[in-house]
Structures are given as C-alpha cells and as structure tokens.
C-alpha cells in the first residue's frame with residue numbers, strides 16, 4: 001500500500017492488450033527516433049539559414065496563420081449552424097467532414113476544377129482580374145479546405161453535447177444573441193475551440209497534396225515546407241531533414257498547447273481577495289436590510305406593476321391554464337410530473353411562445369393579445385426565473401455571474417459589480433465573490449443564482465423547483481432566504497414545488513395542475529387542510545380511496561371494489577350517486593384497534609385492514625395499511641401503540657375512521673372541467 005500516492009484501484013489489463021498497446025506506441029514514435037538519427041543536428045541552424053529553407057519556412061508560417069484565421073472565422077459559424085436542428089442538417093454534417101477523408105491530391109483537383117483558369121468560377125474570376133490557382137492565395141485556400149473540417153467537427157461535437165441551461169439562464173438575465181454567443185456559448189466550448197484550432201493549424205502545416213495540385217511548387221510563392229522537404233529530399237537530404245525537424249517541432253508545440261489545462265491554472269492571487277480591490281464595503285452593504293423595507297410595497301416601488309396575468313394554451317404539450325396573481329402575492333403551482341408547471345413558468349418568463357391567451361405583468365402586455373400580437377423576449381419582462389439547475393456560469397467568477405444581468409441592462413462594469421456585491425451581501429454569499437462559478441456547493445450555487453436573478457431588478461420571481469436538489473439543511477436555509485428577499489423586494493412570486501414545507505413557508509395560495517389543467521386552487525392553509533384533488537391529498541399525506549359513490553347528500557358512501565362501504569361527508573360539489581368518486585382520509589382521522597377491539601362506541605367506519613409497512617416519522621410511526629380490495633390507508637401512531645397493539649407487517653387490525661373526517665368527492669374528471677380554460681382561446 002502506498003500512502004504517498006493514493007490511487008483508485010483499477011482492474012489490470014490483460015497481458016496481450018498491454019503488449020499490443022506498447023507496440024502501437026512504438027509504431028507511432030519509432031519513425032521520429034529514426035528521423036532523429038539521420039539529422040545532422042549541429043548543422044541544423046546553418047541549413048535552415050539557406051535561402052530556399054527560409055523561404056519555405058516563412059511561407060508556411062504566413063499561409064498557415066492566415067488559413068487558420070480564415071478557418072476560425074468561417075468554421076465557428078459553420079459549427080454553430082451544424083450544431084442546430086434543421087432539415088438536412090445530417091447531410092450537411094457529412095459534407096462538412098468530407099474534405100477530411102478525401103485524398104488531399106483529390107481535394108487539390110477539386111479546387112482546381114472550381115477556381116482554376118478552366119474551372120467553374122475561373123472565367124468569372126479572370127474577367128474580374130483575379131488569378132487564384134498557382135498563387136500564394138491558392139496555398140491558403142488549399143490549407144483552409146483540408147484543415148477547416150477539423151475545427152468544425154471538434155467544435156460542433158462540443159456544441160451539440162453542451163448543456164444549454166447556461167444559455168437559457170443568460171437569456172432570462174437579459175442577454176441578447178451576441179452576448180449569449182460571446183460571453184456564454186463560446187467560453188463554454190473554448191477548450192474544444194482551442195483544440196479544433198490547433199488541429200486545423202497542424203493540418204495546414206502538414207498540407208501537401210492539395211497544395212501541389214492546386215498551387216504548384218514555386219519557391220517563395222507556393223512552395224511550403226512539406227513541398228520543400230519533398231523536393232529537397234533527393235538533392236539535399238540534410239536540408240530536407242532539418243526542415244522536417246522544424247515542422248515536427250511546430251506540430252509538437254501546437255498539439256502540446258492544446259493539452260495544457262489552461263482553465264485549471266491558478267488565478268493570480270490578488271483576484272481571490274475579499275472584498276474585491278475596487279469595491280469597498282459601505283455601511284449599506286452590511287447585509288442588514290432596514291426594517292422599513294420589509295413592508296410591501298417597498299418604498300419607491302409601484303405595487304401595481306407586479307401583478308401577473310397568465311392565460312395560454314400550448315397544444316403541443318397539452319397545457320392550457322389561466323392564472324391571475326395579485327401584486328406581492330405568492331402562488332405555488334403543484335401537480336404531478338408532466339402536469340404543466342414548468343411550461344407555465346417558461347411561458348411567463350418568455351422562454352416559450354404560447355399559442356393563445358395573453359401574458360402580462362403589472363398590466364404590461366408581454367405575449368399574445370391578438371390581433372396586435374406582441375412577444376417580449378425573456379430577460380426584458382421583469383421576470384426572473386430560477387430553475388432546478390442553478391446554471392451558475394462556471395467560466396466566470398461569482399461576482400461576474402451576478403453582475404451579468406446588470407451588464408446586459410447596460411450598466412457600466414464597475415457599477416454592475418457594485419450592484420452584484422450588494423446582492424451577494426444580501427444573500428450572505430459575499431465571501432464567495434471571487435470564487436470561480438464552477439467551484440460552488442449546491443447550496444452556495446443556489447444562493448448565487450438567487451442573487452444573480454434579483455440583480456436584474458425583477459417585478460416577478462419565478463421559482464421552478466430551485467431547491468429540489470438541495471439537502472434538507474441547505475433547502476431550509478434557501479427557503480428562509482427566498483422568503484426574506486421576496487419580502488424585502490416586495491416581489492410577486494410564482495413557485496413550483498413538490499414540498500409541503502415550501503408551500504407553508506412561501507405560498508399564500510396554491511394552484512394544483514393535473515394533465516395541463518387547474519384542478520384545485522385556494523389559500524394554502526385551506527388547500528392543505530382540506531384537499532379536494534387526489535394530488536394535494538397525497539401531498540399532505542392524506543389517503544385517497546377510489547370507488548363508486550352511493551347514498552345521498554345526507555349520508556354519502558363510497559363503495560370499494562370488494563363491496564366495503566366507507567361513509568363520509570359530502571365534498572363540493574356532490575355528484576349523483578353511481579358515479580366514480582374518491583374518499584380522502586387524513587392520517588390523523590385513522591385509529592387502529594386489534595381485530596376484534598373496535599366494537600366499543602359506534603364508529604361509522606370500522607374497516608378490516610392488513611399492516612403492510614411501518615415507517616418511522618420523527619417520534620411517531622407511520623403505519624401503512626391495505627384494505628380488502630388492496631387500496632392503501634395510512635395511520636400515524638406512537639411507538640408505544642405499535643407495541644401495545646402488536647402491529648407488524650402482515651398482521652391484521654381494524655381501522656376506525658370517523659365519517660365526519662372523510663371527504664367524499666366526485667372523481668377528478670368532473671371537478672377539473674370546471675376550472676380548466678378552453679384549450680383554444682384564439683385561432
């Protein structure tokens with residue numbers, strides 16, 4: 001065991017594989033050794049000083065630099081184009097790599113057939129007084145033709161496999177297309193761009209076949225190093241070998257440069273200081289918010305400018321809803337996966353252009369409103385969106401992340417950084433200001449993302465489960481932080497969550513979505529205390545039983561599949577007996593007795609059950625029960641009661657439920673149709 005160099009244990013390679021690998025390495029390196037033995041090393045400087053050698057070296061360097069610059073200029077846009085989805089893109093991708101795979105001399109002939117005197121464009125070029133073939137320009141064109149695909153392929157692969165979240169975030173922060181491209185997309189794929197550029201440069205340096213066919217071999221004009229090496233080989237082997245050494249050295253430098261992990265090189269030490277050198281903490285940056293700012297609306301802010309109206313149809317996703325939120329209120333969207341919560345957030349934030357209805361914030365129309373339909377893009381709506389992935393830009397410092405939005409809004413760099421620091425102080429993350437965005441924990445990243453969103457001065461904050469990936473403690477901290485910052489800024493909040501604690505801590509009202517429709521809504525306390533949809537019932541731990549409604553409004557009953565009758569009180573609205581219905585049974589309404597121990601009193605529901613599981617829930621125990629038809633109920637009892645009753649999985653018991661605590665409802669189909677908006681709001 002080596003304590004000094006701990007390494008992950010790997011499975012050893014089979015001996016034949018190892019041998020073949022070594023053979024492969026030898027096949028690649030031996031020719032260099034062979035070449036090295038033939039070179040007259042002492043004479044190399046003198047040989048390179050000769051006229052033909054200097055001419056070839058100078059020409060190669062000049063043409064390669066120009067060809068690489070052209071490859072970057074044309075190749076980057078081409079890679080961006082090929083990384084998108086459009087009809088025929090697959091064919092275009094194949095065509096883009098073709099010059100890589102065709103023999104270079106064929107590439108030269110193809111260029112000659114196009115740009116040569118008798119080529120496709122030759123006569124037109126000649127008429128314009130432009131001679132291309134057999135000139136230095138032809139050398140550059142040949143190099144671009146064979147080398148640009150290396151850059152395009154490398155960059156396009158990186159672009160296609162990148163996570164688009166960072167760019168989406170940039171849009172919501174107000175970045176236009178050029179800013180997104182220059183400050184987010186290209187920095188994200190910078191390593192691939194560097195690798196592709198180096199490969200293109202290396203390929204240009206070594207280009208021979210296309211050059212000789214299209215440009216010929218005229219000393220000082222078209223005779224690049226590979227051509228010179230080839231031609232000098234017979235007459236002056238020593239010069240040829242000296243040139244070969246230079247070519248190999250150049251390639252080595254280019255390839256080595258791409259292997260250096262530039263991004264992980266340590267930053268200059270002064271960049272890590274806090275507070276940043278140019279920013280000094282002022283008394284207003286203590287993180288303590290003056291108490292008067294806790295009122296709503298905060299001083300100087302217009303309350304009415306923060307209401308939300310959202311009504312839209314998105315037929316492609318089967319979502320259509322209408323939602324109005326008063327300024328300064330907090331509304332939570334809950335519902336099963338795929339019910340349309342994120343779609344609603346995206347429509348409000350301007351990431352999705354819905355088909356019908358209209359979206360407005362504070363009465364300002366942002367989307368729809370036919371016939372004069374408008375669409376205000378994301379980032380220009382006064383709507384800040386935080387989603388599950390914080391999307392902190394890894395290639396920027398935390399401070400620059402938060403300054404990004406203000407910069408997009410036209411603030412000067414220094415002012416934007418000042419603003420960013422204020423926001424970081426307000427979320428308790430100022431000490432992270434100069435950390436790279438890639439070096440944050442989940443909780444830190446969530447704080448930074450919140451600061452960054454609030455630095456855009458939004459009227460509305462949309463939280464699409466930004467706390468979902470956090471652990472319990474970080475989640476609790478973040479919840480408190482969001483509540484405090486929303487109150488301080490007087491924001492209107494739209495929140496998506498699956499966590500009851502988020503609802504109780506943050507939401508004034510809850511709107512429940514199922515299959516893209518609103519099925520329940522109301523004040524948080526009421527929805528949680530008396531859920532009327534199966535989703536909220538499950539969310540609050542209430543058991544939901546399905547069956548057929550019977551009895552009348554005075555004495556309604558749900559008849560289960562095995563004939564068990566569950567008495568309850570009518571939910572709203574009461575449906576005609578005979579329809580499908582639900583019984584919502586809260587866990588605290590369920591009492592457990594031994595099988596024959598429930599005869600005392602006059603319980604309306606004494607149901608035989610089987611214990612299926614026991615789960616600890618704090619100091620109590622959650623007892624999962626199965627009714628005769630297999631449907632589940634949950635009871636919560638003390639650990640002592642488990643022992644007293646001798647409850648264990650597989651054991652039988654009697655479950656007593658007071659009818660007054662059981663709510664009987666018509667099943668959701670009937671309930672939801674009332675709340676849903678028409679799918680087609682406008683043609």
Ligand SMILES: Nc1ncnc2c1ncn2[C@@H]1O[C@H](COP(=O)(O)OP(=O)(O)OP(=O)(O)O)[C@@H](O)[C@H]1O
Pocket residue numbers: 316317318319335336337338339340341342343344
């Ligand atoms: N990019 C997309 N393209 C097409 N359909 C989509 C896309 N994203 C989601 N959908 C569909 O839209 C519907 C609503 O999805 P949405 O993501 O809004 O649900 P959600 O309630 O946010 O779900 P979750 O809780 O899983 O995040 C689903 O049927 C889903 O399959």
